Amino acid sequence: MILSKTKKWLTPIKIFLVMGIIVILVVVPLTALTCVTVKVGYTTIIIDPINKKMWTVGDGTYAAILFFAKPPWASVKYVYVAVDKLEMWTEKNETGDYPAISCLTRDGLAVEVDVLIRWRIDPNRVLDLYKNYPNLNWKMTTIASILREVVRNTIANYTAIETIEKRAEISSILYSELENALKEDKTLVNAIILEELDLREIALPKKFTDAIEDKLAAEQEMLAAQFRAAAVIIATQAQANATLIMANATAEAISLIAEKCNLNATEIAQLYLLIEALKEIAEENENVVFLIIVGDSGQYIIPIPSG
Numbered sequence: 001m002i003l004s005k006t007k008k009w010l011t012p013i014k015i016f017l018v019m020g021i022i023v024i025l026v027v028v029p030l031t032a033l034t035c036v037t038v039k040v041g042y043t044t045i046i047i048d049p050i051n052k053k054m055w056t057v058g059d060g061t062y063a064a065i066l067f068f069a070k071p072p073w074a075s076v077k078y079v080y081v082a083v084d085k086l087e088m089w090t091e092k093n094e095t096g097d098y099p100a101i102s103c104l105t106r107d108g109l110a111v112e113v114d115v116l117i118r119w120r121i122d123p124n125r126v127l128d129l130y131k132n133y134p135n136l137n138w139k140m141t142t143i144a145s146i147l148r149e150v151v152r153n154t155i156a157n158y159t160a161i162e163t164i165e166k167r168a169e170i171s172s173i174l175y176s177e178l179e180n181a182l183k184e185d186k187t188l189v190n191a192i193i194l195e196e197l198d199l200r201e202i203a204l205p206k207k208f209t210d211a212i213e214d215k216l217a218a219e220q221e222m223l224a225a226q227f228r229a230a231a232v233i234i235a236t237q238a239q240a241n242a243t244l245i246m247a248n249a250t251a252e253a254i255s256l257i258a259e260k261c262n263l264n265a266t267e268i269a270q271l272y273l274l275i276e277a278l279k280e281i282a283e284e285n286e287n288v289v290f291l292i293i294v295g296d297s298g299q300y301i302i303p304i305p306s307g
Helices: 002-033 123-132 138-155 160-165 167-184 206-261 265-284
Strands: 036-038 042-048 053-057 064-066 075-080 084-088 101-104 110-121 192-203 288-295 298-305
Touching (some): 110 167, 160 167
Antiparallel strands (some): 101 110, 110 192, 288 298
């Protein structure tokens, strides 16, 4: 009797275990095969080779795990649709995604352009873009090439000096030309949205920059010399004007004295000049006493040492 009861209890347990094994071996793998992961910043492409269909899940703004969102045999591709960047620069032995862009100016000077762009992909056009680039290599094969061409064509319209003077204008034109070129490229199916272009540097050859610095230094020195010469001329003119004003004032004073005192203006002028001369002599000879003799035959100045 005991053995009979044991056999009855073993039968449901076996059935339960078998069902559990079936779930583990079939349902769990099936669920995993039909599950789709959606990541922030990505659009997920589902590719069904049997039914020859493709569709996308997610627009890059949310994250989720979607169960039974695809047939078990379908594969997935993850396309980054958030803001991406492309750098082209060279510094010593290092580079960005690509080296700086070598260009020729309108006057034939070789320059190196350091530029960065930021862009994103329109999630609504991901499928069309994927059909043209199943390896997801549009950045390397097309966007980089278009950027180089736009930069070289734009720089070719400016002289070397103008690349310095009109940098803001060049940056604006580069953005506009690149935006148009990305839209016009048929393989990109208008999926690339340009967010920003940063023209970080237009590197001129060192010999050229040295020549510019020497020229600027020479021009500054010339301006300084012109300023000094102008200052001397102004000072000389001021002194001449002051002398002329004093001379006119003296002449008017002599004429007024002669008129009031009924004296000869020429004699008064001679006396004035004598006094001025004596002042200068006294200033230059502090330890000398001068004896002045005035007579009909002339005027005599005799120095007498005071020591």
